[in-house]
Amino acid sequence: MTATLRAMTPPLFHLAFPVTDLAQARAFYGGLLGCPEGRSSDAWVDFDFYGHQIVAHLAPGEAGHRYTSAVDGDNVPVRHFGAILAMREWQALADKLTAAGVEFIIEPHVRFKGEVGEQATMFFLDPCGNALEFKAFADLSQVFAKDVKK
Incomplete structure (x- = not known):
């Protein structure tokens, strides 16, 4: 990232967190909270959380x-x-x-x-x-x- 771009745009925050069920995470973050969904796999889903990236990772024992x-x-x-x-x-x-x-x-x-x-x-x-x-x-x-x- 160039110094000019950095001065104009604050860094984006990224957070990965555990979930027990990706369908529930999609319904809650995407549906209820209105966070647009980004990329995904069978183990995780990216969401646009107020302009920042959060990633729900399937990890049932950790949530x-x-x-x-x-x-x-x-x-x-x-x-x-x-x-x-x-x-x-x-x-x-x-x-x-x-x-x-x-x-x-x-x-x-x-x-x-x-x-x-x-x-x-x-x-x-x-x-x-x-x-x-x-x-x-x-x-x-x-x-x-x-x-x-x-």
Whole structure:
């Protein structure tokens, strides 16, 4: 990649993760979340996840979340992935997931309310037990803000 292209385009993120069933992964990521499908084989499927590449690999013994960590009063799955959306998109996704009957492991809500890093967040599992978090910030400058309280 040339320096000019790198300056104009941020690098794309790639994540490979385990699933127990590729048909379920296609229905969830492609159908419910609306991620266009890319290349695939009988062992994996590429998805365009908000402009980044995620790959669901068939690995039945590896899928699922096991550990949590306390964050602002919630038990957050340690292993998770997701996206930071615009607030309007986040709310639309929360409404869509609710209407589809998705069970949240952490209901859509605002975390760190009135503090540095205030964000809307929600956690749920894909059909294979992988945890996803989607969040939104009213002020995107808060994404990497540090708490300066003493």
